[in-house]
Amino acid sequence: MKIGIVGYGNLGKGVECAIKQNADCELAAVFTRRDPKTVNILTSGVPVVNVADMEQYKDKIDVLIICGGSATDLPKQTPEYAKMFNVIDSFDTHARIPEHFANVDKAAKECGHTALISCGWDPGMFSLNRLYANCILPNGKDYTFWGKGVSQGHSDAIRRIDGVKDGKQYTIPVESALTAVRNGENPELSTRQKHVRECFAVAEDGADLARIENEIKTMPNYFADYDTTVHFISEEELKANHSGIPHGGFVFRTGKTGWDNEYNNVIEYSLKLDSNPAFTSSVIVAYARAVYKMNAEGMTGCKTVFDVAPSYLSPLSADEIRAHLL
């Protein structure tokens, strides 16, 4: 399976690494909006190509993995590239998924391609676990917790404050809330009761630390509804201890079974990831295999993780899967 990557940031690099781990996958080309000469990739012998020349690869790539941002890149790129290739993206603007799906579906169907949007772990594996658990326990309650992990959006928000040179924000689930859910107590949890936010900020020389701390803690939407702690640290310390992009989280469904709802059940799915983009990429590459197989079987148009039978993700045959994993 020949894979192309568009966009060589954290996610694109993650996809390159994931391809290395899958013997049936081969990186065919990396496409970039930058001058290809300025982009150094890890895999030797693979061309880096400007996006303007993408069409030349129309018949040389089985699945194109689009590693752009959800705000402005993917809404344009995915429908456009679906005309040339089977494609997969990690579109994560929940409210705009129906619109994005419709656009990609139209483009893919017209050209006989298969597309898969919103792939990764949330949306992605977390969505899948919510769906499975909801179908199994119709009489129940969902809980999703994120972290401990770095939120890029909240880190950016800290960095935009006057007097802040750099910063990193960790989203952390409240341990007592996790325990209450796990024990089947079905708690009603406010925003503040579910997660805390821990910030590490590097201040500019002479900046007013009290003002910065206050601006962070009172920032609407981002921090005001949470218990937030702010640590001021040096640039060196930030680099040494906070340069990773770990993440993870928990999806629970608690629900009742039995004639009189007399039995409690807890379904829990959790992820603990040293690198968010590397794991997201690993999910995407598994689904790229599914896209490739589904296209070969004539299943065209736009799909999501909900539409993919699990066996399509595996390099093994149906017989092997049944014999070894069932």
Next chain:
Amino acid sequence: MKIGIVGYGNLGKGVECAIKQNADCELAAVFTRRDPKTVNILTSGVPVVNVADMEQYKDKIDVLIICGGSATDLPKQTPEYAKMFNVIDSFDTHARIPEHFANVDKAAKECGHTALISCGWDPGMFSLNRLYANCILPNGKDYTFWGKGVSQGHSDAIRRIDGVKDGKQYTIPVESALTAVRNGENPELSTRQKHVRECFAVAEDGADLARIENEIKTMPNYFADYDTTVHFISEEELKANHSGIPHGGFVFRTGKTGWDNEYNNVIEYSLKLDSNPAFTSSVIVAYARAVYKMNAEGMTGCKTVFDVAPSYLSPLSADEIRAHLL
């Protein structure tokens, strides 16, 4: 969706309860090998019918849920009933799955029916989680733990010992092993290091307790390879405190991502169930919906959970699922 149940034991009763929780499902009939007059079901107005008269229901049932045992019932029943109905079973003899699959596939295909075998949580949801996690993290290690829960096979083994009136056995994961796996330590675990076995036995009057305890603890395959504790209790105590059938367990995959395998990842799925058969039945009823939809789309033959796109399990439309669960 009209559902029939064959076999009205713990599992059949669980299916009846799960149907009550799903508004799009209706119990059409319960089939039994016993005299129907001796079988009292919970749902009013539903016929209890002898299996000999099953064929009369050929066109009155959308999916038949077969609630027999894996040892002798299902290998015969599932292929036989697949000739008359869309069927689903919970066949769990791992080694014989390929053979069972082939038999059911042949019968179902010949008659244009859809069958799904080995449904429940293990095999079932645990298998699915093993597959997903293996595809996402090809460079990794699997761990499955069962419990805390009642093992019927081990409870039966205790009861067969001379001088034992009744007994119950709990399989319990070793907490330190769970912690080591969860921490990404990738331990090599022996049978003894993964689970302990706790037995509650009711001895006959005057029985030699030391002999019974020794016979349990040294029983090959069942107990000899485990740290086993035996408690002798009264019949009343067994009934009061150990009459439930709780179960559950944990499926982990730990694995590496990154160009030089520099990132650790832990995927964990766990279940905590007050009633094993009630939960198994809830999984089966969700998959019965999938069997019904797949048959309507012409997807005939034998399937497993690996072959079912998650969206088929849901009573919601594809648009609703994308909008609310992705």
